[in-house]
Amino acid sequence: MSAGLPRKKDTIEIVRRGLKKRHAAARRFKFTGVAAVGMSLFFLSLLFVSIFSKGYSAFRQTYVHLDVSIDPEILGVGAHPDMNALANGDYGGLRKAALRTMFPEVKKRREKRALYQLVSSGADYQLRDAVMADPALIGTTLSLWVPADDDVDMLIKGHIRRELPEDDRRLKDYQIAWIDRLVAAGRIENRFNTILFTAGDSRDPEQAGILGALVGSLFTMLVTLSLSFPIGIAAAIYLEEFAPRNRWSDFIEVNINNLAAVPSIVFGLLGLVIFLTYFDLPRSAPLVGGLVLTLMTLPTIIIASRAALASVPPSIREAALGIGASPMQTLLFHVLPLALPGVLTGTIIGMARALGETAPLLMIGMVAFIVDIPTGIFDPSTVLPVQIYLWADSPERGFVERTSAAIMVLLIFLIVMNALAVILRKSFERRW
Amino acid sequence: MMSLDSLLPETGSIDNKTDHKTVAPSFKTVGEFKLKDPRISCQNIVVRYGEKLAINGLSLDIGRNEVLAMIGPSGCGKSTFLRCINRMNDTIEGCRVTGKIMMDGQDINSPEIDTVPLRAQVGMVFQKPNPFPKSIRENVAFGPKIHGFVETKAELEEIVENSLKRAGLWKEVKDRLDQPGTSLSGGQQQRLCIARTIAVNPEVILMDEPCSALDPIATAIIEELIYELKKDYTICIVTHSMQQASRVSQRTAYFHLGELIEVGDTKQIFMNPKNRLTEDYITGRFG
Numbered sequence: 001m002s003a004g005l006p007r008k009k010d011t012i013e014i015v016r017r018g019l020k021k022r023h024a025a026a027r028r029f030k031f032t033g034v035a036a037v038g039m040s041l042f043f044l045s046l047l048f049v050s051i052f053s054k055g056y057s058a059f060r061q062t063y064v065h066l067d068v069s070i071d072p073e074i075l076g077v078g079a080h081p082d083m084n085a086l087a088n089g090d091y092g093g094l095r096k097a098a099l100r101t102m103f104p105e106v107k108k109r110r111e112k113r114a115l116y117q118l119v120s121s122g123a124d125y126q127l128r129d130a131v132m133a134d135p136a137l138i139g140t141t142l143s144l145w146v147p148a149d150d151d152v153d154m155l156i157k158g159h160i161r162r163e164l165p166e167d168d169r170r171l172k173d174y175q176i177a178w179i180d181r182l183v184a185a186g187r188i189e190n191r192f193n194t195i196l197f198t199a200g201d202s203r204d205p206e207q208a209g210i211l212g213a214l215v216g217s218l219f220t221m222l223v224t225l226s227l228s229f230p231i232g233i234a235a236a237i238y239l240e241e242f243a244p245r246n247r248w249s250d251f252i253e254v255n256i257n258n259l260a261a262v263p264s265i266v267f268g269l270l271g272l273v274i275f276l277t278y279f280d281l282p283r284s285a286p287l288v289g290g291l292v293l294t295l296m297t298l299p300t301i302i303i304a305s306r307a308a309l310a311s312v313p314p315s316i317r318e319a320a321l322g323i324g325a326s327p328m329q330t331l332l333f334h335v336l337p338l339a340l341p342g343v344l345t346g347t348i349i350g351m352a353r354a355l356g357e358t359a360p361l362l363m364i365g366m367v368a369f370i371v372d373i374p375t376g377i378f379d380p381s382t383v384l385p386v387q388i389y390l391w392a393d394s395p396e397r398g399f400v401e402r403t404s405a406a407i408m409v410l411l412i413f414l415i416v417m418n419a420l421a422v423i424l425r426k427s428f429e430r431r432w
Numbered sequence: 433m434m435s436l437d438s439l440l441p442e443t444g445s446i447d448n449k450t451d452h453k454t455v456a457p458s459f460k461t462v463g464e465f466k467l468k469d470p471r472i473s474c475q476n477i478v479v480r481y482g483e484k485l486a487i488n489g490l491s492l493d494i495g496r497n498e499v500l501a502m503i504g505p506s507g508c509g510k511s512t513f514l515r516c517i518n519r520m521n522d523t524i525e526g527c528r529v530t531g532k533i534m535m536d537g538q539d540i541n542s543p544e545i546d547t548v549p550l551r552a553q554v555g556m557v558f559q560k561p562n563p564f565p566k567s568i569r570e571n572v573a574f575g576p577k578i579h580g581f582v583e584t585k586a587e588l589e590e591i592v593e594n595s596l597k598r599a600g601l602w603k604e605v606k607d608r609l610d611q612p613g614t615s616l617s618g619g620q621q622q623r624l625c626i627a628r629t630i631a632v633n634p635e636v637i638l639m640d641e642p643c644s645a646l647d648p649i650a651t652a653i654i655e656e657l658i659y660e661l662k663k664d665y666t667i668c669i670v671t672h673s674m675q676q677a678s679r680v681s682q683r684t685a686y687f688h689l690g691e692l693i694e695v696g697d698t699k700q701i702f703m704n705p706k707n708r709l710t711e712d713y714i715t716g717r718f719g
Contacts (some may be wrong), residue, residue, distance in 0.1 A: 322629070
């Protein structure tokens with residue numbers, strides 16, 4: 001035995017002495033990990049609870065039951081009007097008349113105006129659509145549920161407190177009295193809020209929906225995916241498989257890595273200058289949004305795809321080349337299928353980031369107030385995160401719950417997108 | 433242990449030579465490195481990995497329908513030499529091969545030669561079994577498919593069956609052709625790789641230590657297979673096992689530090705080596 005080593009009997013004693021300390025260190029190490037995971041879970045659940053508790057009420061909306069007599073005189077059309085005249089009729093007048101009939105004692109001008117405010121002006125469009133679909137309704141009385149104004153909605157949901165002094169709340173005492181009468185008469189009901197999922201943005205919370213932003217996000221993501229996925233893979237394949245290693249390829253690599261860290265607002269500015277000013281593409285369009293997000297996503301996809309390609313065992317390449325496969329055949333039949341799970345993971349990460357991106361889209365005008373639901377990638381539109389930003393910025397109490405509801409929809413969109421990608425990745429995964 | 437330098441040919445340490453033109457031809461080689469009617473004739477091969485010299489002016493002929501075994505200590509350049517013959521060294525960055533490799537009157541080392549048909553003609557079996565992570569059938573069918581050997585599915589099935597039969601694997605896998613090739617045992621995987629090589633119908637098969645990852649039973653099966661294949665193919669095999677070389681080959685070449693030291697009839701090399709380096713190696717004094 002060498003001189004420096006302790007005697008055999010002593011060694012086990014020395015090992016024993018240190019054992020307690022070693023195990024304690026291992027336990028501490030494990031505990032740190034568990035604590036980190038636990039903390040993340042706690043904050044995540046806090047986030048979900050806060051969003052859900054604020055937003056769930058947005059999925060219900062207060063409706064008022066109106067009996068509207070479709071009087072051609074109030075409407076301002078003749079007995080047999082054409083469609084054009086019908087489209088321009090005074091449906092607001094019908095709504096007001098219906099409310100007056102319900103509360104005949106209201107005579108004062110100011111009170112009348114307060115009365116009219118109980119029902120959303122969105123009811124006018126509902127009336128118009130009904131009459132234009134069936135002109136025979138003219139002269140009859142139409143009985144229908146129309147959305148209440150957001151203030152009424154907030155009162156019913158308990159967000160406007162009755163015990164506050166009259167001057168501090170948005171509804172006057174007499175308005176609350178009318179609402180109570182409507183509730184007593186069974187003319188107010190809390191129903192599922194279909195408007196939230198079928199309408200575009202609006203200044204009135206009760207008429208605002210997220211469909212426009214959802215469709216805008218969908219179009220933007222489609223543009224981003226269909227550009228960044230093929231370009232990213234092509235670039236990664238060239239750089240990893242074919243490009244000679246020299247100063248140029250080093251230069252390109254460094255630049256791609258740098259681009260991945262560039263703040264997204266810079267890409268927005270780039271898009272503003274290049275796509276809008278120079279190429280004169282339409283403002284606020286998902287096309288431009290998608291292009292900007294493509295620029296932003298590309299580095300992520302390229303870096304991930306290159307790593308995935310590099311991790312394919314060289315033996316597979318040699319096997320294919322050894323039986324005379326051309327480099328392209330080797331790549332398409334063997335290397336790429338094995339790299340695909342990694343490539344898809346990179347794409348998911350890039351797309352998820354792009355979906356939640358707001359800043360660059362502000363620069364190219366996707367922050368505009370857009371009521372119409374986009375029908376293509378050239379239509380002006382907004383996207384979910386920008387819609388959340390816009391609603392979070394709005395003063396009306398009704399938008400608070402809608403902001404949370406929009407966040408929920410964004411999260412669901414994200415989960416669906418990721419789940420799809422995970423399923424796709426699983427089906428490509430192979431062991432070797 | 434005696435100094436190796438004293439045993440080396442007088443050209444001295446090869447790492448000092450960076451210009452291959454100054455390298456003397458392998459006149460030091462003992463034995464008949466030239467053949468009358470060779471299948472492949474390699475002349476003055478020099479291989480460099482960057483600045484490192486891996487093969488130093490090596491000339492060796494490979495005969496028709498013979499099994500040529502290459503032995504030698506690790507890092508002596510046998511695998512590198514093998515990979516010259518089907519240009520697999522092209523895939524290694526910084527690797528430069530000079531010299532002539534004549535096959536059917538063509539220098540296959542010239543940059544104008546297309547490696548795709550060359551590799552179909554000169555197949556390769558690697559050290560570690562490397563089946564594609566696909567079904568057994570697809571593993572064998574890939575080569576014929578990409579080269580366009582077959583037009584119908586039946587023809588392809590026939591090639592798959594014949595190749596697996598020739599590789600001695602058919603009986604074991606005929607009922608599970610759709611299972612992944614990676615699910616086979618190591619020896620079966622290596623035979624699958626041989627079947628995959630045969631399916632392309634090459635003339636020369638290069639084997640780079642095909643049994644080094646296999647147990648003795650699987651090794652014996654592969655050796656038998658090599659013996660069978662010899663009838664139709666020219667086979668070059670790199671091996672670390674001297675018993676294997678003596679069992680399967682007709683000619684044996686002994687490599688040492690990037691040079692071909694001795695080549696000749698296998699029996700003669702093992703029974704009566706002429707060079708002392710060869711003798712020391714095969715008697716187990718080093719390597």
